[in-house]
Amino acid sequence: MRTPAEKVSSTGHETHVPERHVSGRIANQARRPRLFRVTVERFQEFAGRMKLRSKFLLSLVLVIATMTGGTLLAVRQSMQGQAQRQVEEDARNSILTFRVMEQQRRLVLSRKAELLATLAYMRNGDPTVIHDVSHDPWQSEECDLFALVDGKGKITALQSRIADFPADVASESIRELVRGAGGRDWWVNGKKIYQVVVKRFYKDPPVNSVQMGEVIVGREIDPARAKDLGRILASEVVFQSGENVEVSSLPPLEEQEIARQLKGETKPQDAQLDKKHFYTGSLELLPGAHPNLSFIVLKSDEEALASLGRLNHLLVGLGLIVVLAGVTLVYVISDTFTKPLGSLMEGVRALEEGDFGYPLTAAGGDEVARVTRAFESMRNTLEHNQQQREQLEEQLRQAQKMDALGRLAGGVAHDFNNLLTVIKGNSDLALERIKPTDAVRGNCEQIRRVADRAAMLTRQLLAFSRRQMLQPKILDLNELIVEMGRLLQRLLREDIEYKTQLGEPLGRVQADPGQMEQVLLNLMVNASDAMPKGGTLTIETENVCVDERYAQSRQPLAPGDYVMLAISDTGHGMEPSTKARIFEPFFTTKEPGKGTGLGLATVYGVVKQSSGYIFVDSEPGAGARFQIYLPQVPDKAEAVLVEERAAKLRGGQETVLLVEDETDVRMLTCEFLKSAGYQVLTAADGEEGLDIGKRFASEVDILVTDVVMPRMRGPELAKHLKKELPDLKVVYMSGYTEEFSEVPSHLQGVYFLQKPFSRDGLLRKVHDALKGKPIEPIDRPAFSLRIN
Known part of the structure; x- marks a missing residue:
């Protein structure tokens, strides 16, 4: 009796591989990467011994x-x-062409059906009308099916011009077609496919709407x-019902093959018939019906492939000609290139070592000479770009520093405005x-004067940080300079x-x-201070x-087009380090106590907020x-109108809704108004302001609100x-216009009161709002300026 191993061996279903064969395959696999490396190394060694001309x-x-x-x-x-x-x-x-033809055929059938319905109505539904029409060549041209159904279904x-039309047509199929009249243009009866039109006819239309029957x-x-x-x-066309x-x-044979390929819910995008490839397109003729009827177009690409084959032969021949011509041309000109290429x-x-002054010779006007001159130009450009990059990096650091200082100055000024108010x-x-005559009156006056000076400093800080409120107008700078001439x-x-x-x-600005x-x-004062021994100042x-x-x-x-305003002096000038910092707030070269360091910072901010540019040469x-x-x-x-100092305003009996998150400012403003x-x-x-405003809606005449507040901003509240x-009037209170950056549309049609404000300023603004006086335009910060 044989063991299981012997049985398997005797049947020949198991093959024993000798151990030396396995080890040989492993050795071959390990030898292949080594052989590839050796081949690459030998090729590199051979290329290293080649001359430049041969390599080229x-x-x-x-x-x-x-x-x-x-x-x-x-x-x-x-x-x-x-x-x-x-x-x-x-x-x-x-597919689109078939749809057009389908619509045309449907129109023809519709006309035939309307004529047949009219005859059926005239003959009171007599079945003989179907026989008469079907044997009338003029009436029945291109129509193969005529049917008459009474009002009970x-x-x-039923008459068909096709000789092999089945005599035992299912009545239920006809009834189903009649029930779907108007929604189905196609009818499948066994192996027969019809494009059909169903028309109803009525008794004594339009007076009587009783249906007498339908014609098909x-x-x-x-x-x-x-x-x-x-x-x-x-193309080849196929009508498929369900999967048949x-x-x-x-x-017939190709029809059977395409029926096999078209089975399934989704239609394939291409098909293969007798070594011919077809692209398919399909159209559902009875969408939603079961089984569905689909029209499929098979478009062969045989003609396109034949044309592509001819193009391939042409391209191969053209490629060989181009390669041969290129080899000949390269061989002729290679020696001319090698000598100047070495230099x-x-x-x-x-250049790799950073030497921009290596001498280059570019004699003649050939390509290599032009490349050499182009390389020399590129080398000069790289040297210039390196210098320019260092300059731009310095300008970027300066711009970032100025922006950071502006944000800091604006934030400080905003907080101080509330305190100063x-x-x-x-x-x-x-x-x-x-x-x-009171003894403390002098102290109060001193407090007010110091507060005014502090408010001036905050306005200068806001001007530097481009957050100051501006009232821009169309100006002639010449008129402005002439009017200020005596003061200057x-x-x-x-x-x-x-x-x-x-x-x-x-021009106007x-x-x-x-x-x-x-x-x-500010520029005049700065120029005057720069000339302690006298000189000339020119505008x-x-x-x-x-x-x-x-x-x-x-x-x-x-x-673009600009108006240039220049102020020059013949003073002692500036060092580069000083010129780089002159627009920084609180930077000054004057002695302590003789300057705030905000004069040129204010100039910088005003020019920048006015979409301008400023340059300094010194x-x-x-x-x-x-x-x-x-x-x-x-x-x-x-x-430019001179602002008239308004007389002391008297209040009224109107109701003011005051919304302010700072308690001290809210209490003071409330006291002013009361x-x-x-x-x-x-x-x-x-x-809270919205809730109060809704509860006292009938009493509130004007809203006085801060802009930035917790829980809801002032513009959103308004x-x-x-x-x-x-008809509610609105007065905004804020320190600077950047707070409106998210809601610029709310600046239209409202009044604005800049902090810190006085009692007269508040009452004047509320009075103007209630009386509907014209609103002066408020300029928002412009960020187009860059400082040199």
């Missing part, structure tokens, strides 16, 4: 061959893809008509209540000569007149059209020149209350 020749030949082959392959792939897309597009177009007459007119799709349709569409192919333009390579090595307001109240001259000592060079005619006066004053204006070239030399100045001992570029505007200059006779409702945040009270 071989490299260019390989490059030409690779690029030619890649290009031809890409062209072939592109053409193949284009051919495929064209065939797919033809299949879709065939019973088939009273249909056109059969048989194999002959399927082949005619295929010739029209230049009922009619097609294919031969060029030395220049490259020197309380200090200044309470000092005003105290002065009103203290008699002129009084600021200068007698040993300083004052000159003006005003360009005529001068949009800026705050008061702030531009402050800019002139210039000029229209400047900045082009691309000039803008490059004055970065970040953008091209050398030690050569004076300084400040140039300000402001964009021109096309409007005419507006008259002292003027107003009725005041107070809230500590936006949500928006909600305006829905309840469309």
